Amino acid sequence: MKNVFIIGVGLIGGSFALGIKKNYPSVIISGIDSNEAHLDEALKLGVIDVKETFEALKKADMVIIAIPVDATLEVLPNVLDKISDDTVVFDAGSTKEDICLRVKNHPKRRNYLAAHPIAGTEFSGPNAAIHNLYEHKTNIICEVEETAFKLQERALKLFSDLGMRIRYMNPKAHDKHIAYVSHLSHISAFMLGKTVIEKEKNERDIFDMAGSGFESTVRLAKSSPAMWTPIFKQNKTNVVETLEEYINNLKHFKDLIENEDFSAVYHEMESTNYIKHILKGIQ
Amino acid sequence: MKNVFIIGVGLIGGSFALGIKKNYPSVIISGIDSNEAHLDEALKLGVIDVKETFEALKKADMVIIAIPVDATLEVLPNVLDKISDDTVVFDAGSTKEDICLRVKNHPKRRNYLAAHPIAGTEFSGPNAAIHNLYEHKTNIICEVEETAFKLQERALKLFSDLGMRIRYMNPKAHDKHIAYVSHLSHISAFMLGKTVIEKEKNERDIFDMAGSGFESTVRLAKSSPAMWTPIFKQNKTNVVETLEEYINNLKHFKDLIENEDFSAVYHEMESTNYIKHILKGIQ
Numbered sequence: 001m002k003n004v005f006i007i008g009v010g011l012i013g014g015s016f017a018l019g020i021k022k023n024y025p026s027v028i029i030s031g032i033d034s035n036e037a038h039l040d041e042a043l044k045l046g047v048i049d050v051k052e053t054f055e056a057l058k059k060a061d062m063v064i065i066a067i068p069v070d071a072t073l074e075v076l077p078n079v080l081d082k083i084s085d086d087t088v089v090f091d092a093g094s095t096k097e098d099i100c101l102r103v104k105n106h107p108k109r110r111n112y113l114a115a116h117p118i119a120g121t122e123f124s125g126p127n128a129a130i131h132n133l134y135e136h137k138t139n140i141i142c143e144v145e146e147t148a149f150k151l152q153e154r155a156l157k158l159f160s161d162l163g164m165r166i167r168y169m170n171p172k173a174h175d176k177h178i179a180y181v182s183h184l185s186h187i188s189a190f191m192l193g194k195t196v197i198e199k200e201k202n203e204r205d206i207f208d209m210a211g212s213g214f215e216s217t218v219r220l221a222k223s224s225p226a227m228w229t230p231i232f233k234q235n236k237t238n239v240v241e242t243l244e245e246y247i248n249n250l251k252h253f254k255d256l257i258e259n260e261d262f263s264a265v266y267h268e269m270e271s272t273n274y275i276k277h278i279l280k281g282i283q
Numbered sequence: 284m285k286n287v288f289i290i291g292v293g294l295i296g297g298s299f300a301l302g303i304k305k306n307y308p309s310v311i312i313s314g315i316d317s318n319e320a321h322l323d324e325a326l327k328l329g330v331i332d333v334k335e336t337f338e339a340l341k342k343a344d345m346v347i348i349a350i351p352v353d354a355t356l357e358v359l360p361n362v363l364d365k366i367s368d369d370t371v372v373f374d375a376g377s378t379k380e381d382i383c384l385r386v387k388n389h390p391k392r393r394n395y396l397a398a399h400p401i402a403g404t405e406f407s408g409p410n411a412a413i414h415n416l417y418e419h420k421t422n423i424i425c426e427v428e429e430t431a432f433k434l435q436e437r438a439l440k441l442f443s444d445l446g447m448r449i450r451y452m453n454p455k456a457h458d459k460h461i462a463y464v465s466h467l468s469h470i471s472a473f474m475l476g477k478t479v480i481e482k483e484k485n486e487r488d489i490f491d492m493a494g495s496g497f498e499s500t501v502r503l504a505k506s507s508p509a510m511w512t513p514i515f516k517q518n519k520t521n522v523v524e525t526l527e528e529y530i531n532n533l534k535h536f537k538d539l540i541e542n543e544d545f546s547a548v549y550h551e552m553e554s555t556n557y558i559k560h561i562l563k564g565i566q
Contacts, residue, residue, distance in 0.1 A: 118494040138491055167491055174492075180479045181493040185500040188475050191532040193558040194551065195525065196463045198532075200561075207561050208421055208450055209457075210464040211401040215562055216502050217468040222559045225552035233545050242478065243537040247530055249474040249481075254526040262516050268477065269508035275476040276505045278483075278490050279498055 001154065005052060005060040007032045007075060009042035011120060012092045013066030014129025016162075017047045022131065023161040030056065034071075042126035057082040062154065065091040070230035073102050080108040088151035090115040094178060095234040096142045096171035113155045114142040116174065117164065118182070122222040135163035140178075142171045179238035184246060186220045186228060187239070193221035284437065288335065288343040290315045290358060292325035294403060295375045296349030297412025299445075300330045305414070306444040313339065317354075325409035340365040345437065348374040353513035356385050363391040371434035373398040377461060378517040379425045379454035396438050397425040399457065400447065401465070405505040418446035423461075425454045462521035467529060469503045469511060470522070476504035 004020055006013040009031045017029045031048030033039040042048045057063060063079055065072055072093050079089055080103060090113040093099055100114050119137040121128060139159050144152060159166060169177075196218070200206045232239050256264045287303055289296040292314045300312045314331030316322040325331045340346060346362055348355055355376050362372055363386060373396040376382055383397050402420040404411060422442050427435060442449060452460075479501070483489045515522050539547045 118492055120494070120496065122496075137494065140492060167488070169488075177489045177492050180482050181489055181497045184478065185475060185497045187533070187536060188471055189500050190552050190555050191529060191536055192468060192471050193555040194532050195467065195529045197555065197557060197561070198528070199463050199525075205450070205452075206460045206464060209401055209423060209460050210561075211403070211420065213403065213405075213503050214464045214468045216499050217472050218558055218562070219499050220496050221552075221555050222562070223552070223556075225549045225556065228552060229545050229549040232540050232548055233543070236540055236543070240537055240541055242482075243533060243540075245481070246474060246478045247533050247537070249477050250470070250526060250530050250533070253470060253474055254523055254530070257515050257519055257526075258523055260516070260519070262512050265515055266508045266512040269473050269504075269506070269511060272473050272476040272480065272504050273506075273508065274480060275501055278480070278493075279501070279505070 001027055001061045003028055003030065003060050003062075005030045005032060005057060005063045006048060007063065007065045007079070008067035008071075009033045009038055009048055009126050009129075010066065011124050011128040011130075011133075012117070013064055014042060014047045014126045015119075015131075015133035016064050016066065016092075017042075018129055018131050019134060019162045020158065023158075030060070038126050042129075045126055045129075047126050047129050054078065054082055057087070058084050060084075060087050062158070063087060063089040065089065065093075068227050068230045069093040069095050069099065069234055072099055076103055076112065077106055080106050080111060083108065083111060085111070086151075087111055088113060088147075088154050090155050092117050094182065094231045096140075096174045098234045100143055100146075100171045109146055110148040111151060113144070113147045113152060114171065115155070116140040116142075116178070117159075122219055124224040124227065132163075134159075137164050138167055139164045140167050140169050140174055142169055142174055144168050175235050176238050179235055179242045183231060183235060183239050184242040186223060187232075187243060188246065189218050189220035190223075193218045284310055284344045286311055286313065286343050286345075288313045288315060288340060288346045289331060290346065290348045290362070291350035291354075292316045292321055292331055292409050292412075293349065294407050294411040294413075294416075295400070296347055297325060297330045297409045298402075298414075298416035299347050299349065299375075300325075301412055301414050302417055302445045303441065306441075313343070321409050325412075328409055328412070330409050330412050337361065337365055340370070341367050343367075343370050345441070346370060346372040348372065348376075351510050351513045352376040352378050352382065352517050355382055359386055359395065360389055363389050363394060366391065366394060368394070369434075370394055371396060371430075371437050373438050375400050377465065377514045379423075379457045381517045383426055383429075383454045392429055393431040394434060396427070396430045396435060397454065398438070399423040399425070399461070400442075405502055407507045407510065415446075417442075420447050421450055422447045423450050423452050423457055425452055425457055427451050458518050459521050462518055462525045466514060466518060466522050467525040469506060470515075470526060471529065472501050472503035473506075476501045
């Protein structure tokens with residue numbers, strides 16, 4: 001592997017670049033980004049080696065697409081049009097069904113691997129790229145059988161070198177499950193932030209009282225709207241379903257408090273404490 | 284200060300004990316707890332120096348009550364009955380209105396300082412006690428004018444020695460504001476955990492997909508139901524109000540997604556990103 005192209009040199013793409021530089025020191029990392037300032041910053045930070053354009057993609061051994069999922073719908077077929085037969089392309093988007101559908105009949109479908117590395121922070125841009133972001137993280141691969149075997153192998157070797165574990169799943173199941181463990185958490189945090197900020201408009205001192213618990217719960221509300229809006233758009237049905245269940249659970253809890261059924265309130269929390277055992281399995 | 288009594292030798296009381304041992308090496312820490320196993324564990328861990336009973340309280344220079352807020356309503360008047368005129372008593376409860384009301388007319392009201400150190404973790408018990416838990420944390424003091432000056436001074440010196448900053452507030456305002464920045468976060472996390480666990484019953488692999496974002500948002504769902512149930516009970520009106528606002532914000536966000544008004548979805552998240560500036564002020 002000599003030439004890797006990163007399309008989107010932010011947190012996700014930039015962290016791939018840093019991981020590749022460490023594991024494949026002779027590889028040249030080319031960066032493509034619609035944001036020229038980000039591209040310059042990535043070059044200055046040493047995240048990429050050279051700025052490039054789509055026309056140069058034919059020399060790529062690997063192309064990593066790490067841009068908002070709506071942009072991926074446009075960019076991926078365009079990339080597949082331009083690459084050589086021996087290029088592997090993977091994306092890192094948080095939705096998989098629409099993206100797989102978009103290239104289903106593309107003549108270069110077998111050059112594409114649908115991936116979703118479950119990794120990130122609430123920050124964005126090249127400056128947010130970090131070493132070891134992917135270590136011990138899960139990477140969901142969808143429709144693996146649609147990708148040419150030797151190209152799969154090249155991408156999977158990278159994931160293994162970066163310390164990721166792989167899970168195979170179909171795009172529909174991916175989008176449904178990820179709505180619960182990722183998309184809903186983000187909305188929960190955003191709306192918590194909104195509720196408290198609205199209150200704070202009239203109550204200046206409120207944040208003096210916030211501790212690390214609030215900070216942890218609201219952390220994801222720092223996330224990028226440009227990344228998350230198209231995710232909610234593409235995963236609309238699943239996200240709406242999870243939100244309905246979440247809202248119903250909140251309403252039920254509120255009713256229990258209003259009706260002073262505090263043994264049921266206790267029980268609700270006690271049974272949810274089971275999350276301890278689940279979280280032990282994460283990381 | 285020679286004798287400090289800690290009633291409730293868990294995370295909060297135990298961490299006070301560790302802080303006092305460090306700053307006042309000659310002080311003897313006596314522990315009282317309705318849970319005999321916790322008391323033995325605290326002694327074994329060196330969190331307390333000796334196990335004691337309520338009858339010994341008359342020799343205390345300081346009494347720290349760190350038990351669930353429903354128990355505090357019973358224990359605090361009892362403690363005030365037993366202490367000497369020169370003992371300062373403070374609690375660490377997450378509600379203040381009911382507690383202040385309970386001892387409003389107690390003959391030893393001036394020996395009591397109503398406090399709420401905004402500090403903690405999702406763990407509990409003596410084993411969860413940590414050094415420096417209170418460093419750089421906020422301590423809310425309510426009705427400070429009701430406490431005898433020289434006794435205030437003794438408690439405030441301890442808070443200062445532990446590195447805390449002090450905010451003064453009336454109990455009603457405390458309970459209202461803390462509902463937003465603490466109690467709501469806990470319910471949000473508990474119900475997020477519940478929603479995902481319910482789904483997981485039929486979808487075994489779902490947690491393989493959970494990343495650090497989910498973990499952060501759901502962290503508080505590990506908290507103790509024995510601590511939190513009485514908090515929601517005592518702060519019922521405020522908690523129900525915050526829950527209504529939170530549920531309405533979630534419903535509105537769901538409606539925007541359902542109606543495909545994604546520019547409004549973007550705007551909701553963008554304006555909530557303001558939380559970044561607020562969180563910078565925390566810690």
